[in-house]
Amino acid sequence: MQTELIREARRQAEICNACRYCEGYCSVFPSLHAERAFSDGDITQLANLCHNCRGCYYACQYTAPHEFDLNLPKALAEVRRDNWESFAWPQPLARRFHTHGGAIALALVIGFALLLGAIRAIGSSGDEGFYAVLSHNAMVVIFAPAFLLPLFSIAISLRHYWAKVDGEPIQMSDLMAAFKHAGKMQDLAAGHGEGCNFEDEDRFSQGRRQIHHAIMYGFLLCFASTSVATVMHYVFGMHAPYGFWSLPKVFGISGGILLTVGCGAMALLKLKSDRELGDPSAWGADIGFILLLGFVGLSGLVLYALSSTALMPALLAIHLGSVLTFFLLMPYTKMAHGFYRLAALVRDAQRKRDVFLVR
Amino acid sequence: MATQAEAYDIAVIGGGNAALCAAMTAAEAGARVLILETAPKPYRGGNSRHTRNFRCMHTGPLGPLVEEYSEDEYLSDLLKVTGGKTDEHLARLAIRTSEECLPWMEEHGVRFQPSLSGTLSLARTNAFFMGGGKSLVNAYYRTAAGLGIDVRYEAAVTHLELNGDQIEWVDFTYEGQEHRITPKAVIVASGGFQADTDWLTRAWGEPAKNFRIRGTPYNRGVVLADLLDQGIERVGDPTQCHAVAIDGRAPKFDGGIVTRLDCVPFSIVVNKNAERFYDEGEDVWPKRYAIWGRLVAAQPDQVGYVLIDAKSLNLFMPSVFPPLKANTLEELAGMMDLPADKLTATVAEFNAACGDTSGFHPTELDGVMTTGLTPPKTNWARPITEPPFYGYSLRTGVTFTYLGLKVDDAAQCSTRDGKIKNLWAAGETMAGSILGQGYLAGFGMTIGTVFGRIAGREAAAYAN
Numbered sequence: 089m090q091t092e093l094i095r096e097a098r099r100q101a102e103i104c105n106a107c108r109y110c111e112g113y114c115s116v117f118p119s120l121h122a123e124r125a126f127s128d129g130d131i132t133q134l135a136n137l138c139h140n141c142r143g144c145y146y147a148c149q150y151t152a153p154h155e156f157d158l159n160l161p162k163a164l165a166e167v168r169r170d171n172w173e174s175f176a177w178p179q180p181l182a183r184r185f186h187t188h189g190g191a192i193a194l195a196l197v198i199g200f201a202l203l204l205g206a207i208r209a210i211g212s213s214g215d216e217g218f219y220a221v222l223s224h225n226a227m228v229v230i231f232a233p234a235f236l237l238p239l240f241s242i243a244i245s246l247r248h249y250w251a252k253v254d255g256e257p258i259q260m261s262d263l264m265a266a267f268k269h270a271g272k273m274q275d276l277a278a279g280h281g282e283g284c285n286f287e288d289e290d291r292f293s294q295g296r297r298q299i300h301h302a303i304m305y306g307f308l309l310c311f312a313s314t315s316v317a318t319v320m321h322y323v324f325g326m327h328a329p330y331g332f333w334s335l336p337k338v339f340g341i342s343g344g345i346l347l348t349v350g351c352g353a354m355a356l357l358k359l360k361s362d363r364e365l366g367d368p369s370a371w372g373a374d375i376g377f378i379l380l381l382g383f384v385g386l387s388g389l390v391l392y393a394l395s396s397t398a399l400m401p402a403l404l405a406i407h408l409g410s411v412l413t414f415f416l417l418m419p420y421t422k423m424a425h426g427f428y429r430l431a432a433l434v435r436d437a438q439r440k441r442d443v444f445l446v447r
Numbered sequence: 448m449a450t451q452a453e454a455y456d457i458a459v460i461g462g463g464n465a466a467l468c469a470a471m472t473a474a475e476a477g478a479r480v481l482i483l484e485t486a487p488k489p490y491r492g493g494n495s496r497h498t499r500n501f502r503c504m505h506t507g508p509l510g511p512l513v514e515e516y517s518e519d520e521y522l523s524d525l526l527k528v529t530g531g532k533t534d535e536h537l538a539r540l541a542i543r544t545s546e547e548c549l550p551w552m553e554e555h556g557v558r559f560q561p562s563l564s565g566t567l568s569l570a571r572t573n574a575f576f577m578g579g580g581k582s583l584v585n586a587y588y589r590t591a592a593g594l595g596i597d598v599r600y601e602a603a604v605t606h607l608e609l610n611g612d613q614i615e616w617v618d619f620t621y622e623g624q625e626h627r628i629t630p631k632a633v634i635v636a637s638g639g640f641q642a643d644t645d646w647l648t649r650a651w652g653e654p655a656k657n658f659r660i661r662g663t664p665y666n667r668g669v670v671l672a673d674l675l676d677q678g679i680e681r682v683g684d685p686t687q688c689h690a691v692a693i694d695g696r697a698p699k700f701d702g703g704i705v706t707r708l709d710c711v712p713f714s715i716v717v718n719k720n721a722e723r724f725y726d727e728g729e730d731v732w733p734k735r736y737a738i739w740g741r742l743v744a745a746q747p748d749q750v751g752y753v754l755i756d757a758k759s760l761n762l763f764m765p766s767v768f769p770p771l772k773a774n775t776l777e778e779l780a781g782m783m784d785l786p787a788d789k790l791t792a793t794v795a796e797f798n799a800a801c802g803d804t805s806g807f808h809p810t811e812l813d814g815v816m817t818t819g820l821t822p823p824k825t826n827w828a829r830p831i832t833e834p835p836f837y838g839y840s841l842r843t844g845v846t847f848t849y850l851g852l853k854v855d856d857a858a859q860c861s862t863r864d865g866k867i868k869n870l871w872a873a874g875e876t877m878a879g880s881i882l883g884q885g886y887l888a889g890f891g892m893t894i895g896t897v898f899g900r901i902a903g904r905e906a907a908a909y910a911n
């Protein structure tokens with residue numbers, strides 16, 4: 089890990105700890121105020137608890153031009169990105185995407201090419217619908233590892249994280265607390281529930297929280313769509329294509345719309361925000377990731393809308409290519425944040441539990 | 448000299464809490480208001496940027512405040528710290544009105560949070576702003592903009608022309624040009640003069656040069672001096688101020704909350720001759736922090752040195768600068784430039800005067816005291832024996848000065864001949880009307896909010 093990023097975050101955290109005015113905003117400050125000195129692991133944990141809502145920056149009396157020059161959202165964002173790169177596995181891929189939007193675009197093109205190649209090379213043996221273009225078995229052969237390998241990689245990264253932050257054995261209550269927190273995106277709401285300071289300086293707005301909800305729940309609905317379809321296929325022998333009112337379609341279409349609209353809105357919101365309050369070096373790649381995710385949603389919707397036209401095979405290749413790219417890049421792009429945030433919230437739930445026990 | 452095209456009913460001088468409360472109240476009453484803030488936008492808000500809470504009377508649970516805090520208890524807390532040097536009529540007005548201010552503040556965008564960790568003793572009396580004073584200031588500027596109030600940053604008021612019983616015009620510089628406006632009414636809310644070191648030195652003598660200014664460097668008392676020179680009624684002694692003992696390494700200006708040191712009750716404090724000079728354990732820190740600024744100011748070179756040992760290190764809030772640390776007292780004396788033999792003697796004498804420490808309790812008056820020592824330490828007196836030893840230097844940190852404009856219960860200013868019909872004052876610039884000496888945590892914001900709203904209401908009534 090980069091020691092100068094940690095050192096700068098520690099310098100700022102020590103000033104915050106002597107002030108404490110921001111205690112009510114989010115999960116970071118109560119956790120910060122519980123310490124008197126900050127190990128690298130403490131800084132790592134604080135960085136991953138931070139959701140970059142920026143409330144503390146605009147409330148801070150010590151931001152530049154003050155000589156203390158506080159910008160905690162930026163300091164923690166930089167540590168966070170460095171964490172994700174340092175914990176990622178395998179390392180040769182770790183630093184390729186977080187700061188390189190172009191690499192994400194290139195990976196997408198390769199994803200298209202792989203799918204087109206697969207369709208050409210494997211094709212189908214005469215099923216109906218999408219399976220007429222690429223057989224179900226071929227899809228499974230491609231996507232099962234493309235899904236499981238990144239999850240395996242993320243599991244390894246999270247183990248690195250857990251060791252760094254001195255995580256304890258996880259209890260059900262820790263998970264419940266973390267999911268509850270994440271489900272409401274409480275750390276994008278500020279303590280008073282009025283949202284964050286993102287698109288218009290110190291104005292509180294629910295914009296980012298609602299848009300993030302759209303993306304997160306849109307993604308989860310799409311994921312649910314695929315999962316339900318898998319169960320229907322293997323358990324109940326019900327094969328695609330499914331009707332409009334089937335669960336896979338209902339989840340998929342609503343999720344696709346939320347994902348597409350959410351990602352578009354998030355990109356616009358990021359354009360309005362001050363890049364210097366995040367990790368400036370990751371800005372382009374974050375936008376690249378958001379557009380990739382949005383493209384997964386959009387291409388899925390277009391594929392559905394035009395599935396009975398001659399464009400379908402090409403659209404299928406494009407959609408599946410983007411899905412493939414998205415999954416494979418999961419451990420090395422902004423997508424990793426969801427896993428780390430959740431881990432940080434689980435660790436924070438443990439901290440609160442320990443404090444409670446001590447008292 | 449350029450003139451201002453727009454016609455304003457009211458000019459508010461200053462851009463902190465009192466100014467904003469006045470401006471919003473006046474605008475809501477229909478007045479066209481201009482705020483002239485001398486600081487640039489990042490430093491707007493005066494000392495309010497550094498505040499964190501609002502001391503508030505309440506007859507039952509109110510917002511973040513628990514239980515009750517009655518008018519009489521509030522007043523008695525105030526009288527204790529001011530030694531009776533309080534205008535009781537104005538104090539009661541501020542206290543009584545504070546209760547209705549809290550919901551008003553919320554309506555105007557302020558959000559509160561539970562009492563901060565390390566400040567539990569204030570949970571009943573002081574409502575903490577979520578995010579601190581700067582977030583309050585931000586919220587008020589947003590609300591003010593919504594009310595159509597115009598704000599000029601880096602607009603330095605140089606002169607108010609007093610003619611008989613009214614202010615005729617206001618001169619200020621803005622964007623390199625001199626401007627003159629003729630509002631119907633003027634509200635002065637531009638703070639004390641503490642950032643003008645020359646003025647402070649005239650009042651205090653040479654010691655003032657060693658003082659730190661905890662808040663904004665923009666409160667230089669320009670408008671205050673201009674008005675006092677024209678014979679406006681004054682109040683307060685120029686050496687009286689809200690001053691605390693802060694870390695000697697604090698910046699000259701604007702160090703704010705993080706430079707405070709809360710370790711005095713668990714320490715011994717010596718001067719540059721390594722002699723103790725005051726009872727460090729007289730009372731809980733929130734009730735004593737405000738006297739230590741003056742105590743340190745009275746010592747040679749206006750400096751003090753706090754000493755603790757390892758067992759006390761985690762009993763107080765951390766401050767921004769780490770303490771000096773040494774394994775022996777001699778070594779620590781060397782680091783702090785104190786006479787080592789004298790320091791060890793002082794510590795030995797103190798240690799010998801300590802008695803049974805089994806009743807030690809860090810958060811309440813525990814009566815663990817010295818015997819036969821002058822000055823005594825009457826609580827938390829535990830011998831300084833356990834290495835490593837830690838030390839901080841202490842300097843006087845001035846928050847705001849009390850010499851100011853004398854106002855009545857309508858926040859109106861006057862001359863010897865009577866009221867000035869279109870001049871009101873609010874906030875630190877008139878706080879001396881209530882605070883003769885001493886300070887009560889969170890009371891500055893109470894004065895600013897209460898008198899800001901009164902000034903806004905009265906000025907708008909006059910202008911309309």
